[in-house]
Amino acid sequence: MKEFNLRILLAEDDPNLGSVLKDSLELEDNYVELYDDGEKAWNAFNKEDFDICILDVMMPKKDGFTLAGEIKKVDKNIPIIFLTAKSMQEDRIKGLSIGADDYMTKPFSFEELNLRIEAIMRRINDAKSPVIEQTEFEIGKYKYNSDYRTLYLDNTEQKLTTKEGELLKLLAFNKNQILDRDIALKSIWGNDNYFTGRSMDVYITKLRKYLKEDKSIEIVNIHGKGFKLLIKV
Amino acid sequence: MKEFNLRILLAEDDPNLGSVLKDSLELEDNYVELYDDGEKAWNAFNKEDFDICILDVMMPKKDGFTLAGEIKKVDKNIPIIFLTAKSMQEDRIKGLSIGADDYMTKPFSFEELNLRIEAIMRRINDAKSPVIEQTEFEIGKYKYNSDYRTLYLDNTEQKLTTKEGELLKLLAFNKNQILDRDIALKSIWGNDNYFTGRSMDVYITKLRKYLKEDKSIEIVNIHGKGFKLLIKV
């Protein structure tokens, strides 16, 4: 199985430009899916995980702006690059307000596009969080060992699942500090779209249940920010 | 919501990139002045106050490095971000030695630029409004613990939401002193436009309700200025 750099969703209705772009991006070791209208692209987006979207503004069925708006609703941090034939002022502003990361006016060189993607990649890689070496955590009356993925209280122990364990480890490592939603999601789930977010919430509920024996422990939510494993003294 | 409202001096001779950048920065609620050569930018800098400069390295009349040097002579703490076409090591070193806060190699994504501006602003803001270490506050008969985000009265306790808590903390820290509207807004909401202002008023109402049991406490408004948490003795 080949390791790809990025998973790219490409929406471009000009078949010529589309396939040339696809080839060019694939030559850079990316995985690319090309769709020739906004609706198809939207369907694909919902089925798979992409790292970045490159959207033509003028497309049949669903234009690039509309598509981008819908995409951002689900995954508000995914990088989007618009391709546009004209550099109209209003177009540009509309694109930017939707949250475009970049804007390319046709015609452009593939090299330029690749460079911009690289820039986005750099940022994604920078955001990757470091591995946590610590394996033993004190959480109020509890102890958690992330190697055995086991939570101890008095003489009882509770084995956690992979996700439960990863989340608790992150929380415990950042104990009494805010653990940002985005950071937790990227580090445990690899992306931070709507559904992984909901998934994390489910795990927060589970962890709260595991930890409910010690009243001095609380996983508090910081609205719009993340969670904090609060250990009162 | 990543909002920063800054006065930005932008010097970039490529009209296309220049206006895209201007649009993008303005959409983030900043005030931007764009100049297409170093001399014009220098004149503008001397007439007005800017919070941050974004300078292309290669410009007519006066290059970015020279301009930066002159700017730093006048205001040695102003943050400067250089834009450069090539990622030449020597350019980078020269830029940093002049005191660049950051360095962007074209092409770059808006997101990347925004992130860097955010980072710089965080530094500035941290220096301006230091984190309040204190976590226990006496408010008349009440006690407030900002870590637990809980307000205590006799043997009752009231959990506050994130925003309620942040606002009360600020007020309590500045107890019997005036807390400026814009300072509170910037520190809690990140900006001080009309709507965040209205939002804060709503929270003031909420806090007044929480605190109404002790008649010696009052959140008074200083018209056009801000609020004061008044504790009568």
Place this chain on the structure above:
DNA sequence: TATTTCAGTTAATTATTGTTAAGCCTTTTA
């Protein structure tokens, strides 16, 4: 005193979070 700007309150709207359970794979077990 008329007018404008600023503040206070309540309600409506929108966004985010909490919880339970159903569904779908994957792994284990019989």
Place this chain on the structure above:
DNA sequence: TAAAAGGCTTAACAATAATTAACTGAAATA
């Protein structure tokens, strides 16, 4: 290898938090 169990995601619905709207009153301007 069919059935069961475990783990994770998704759906659905409930509850909470935050923002925006709408309206009312107060203070400043001049």
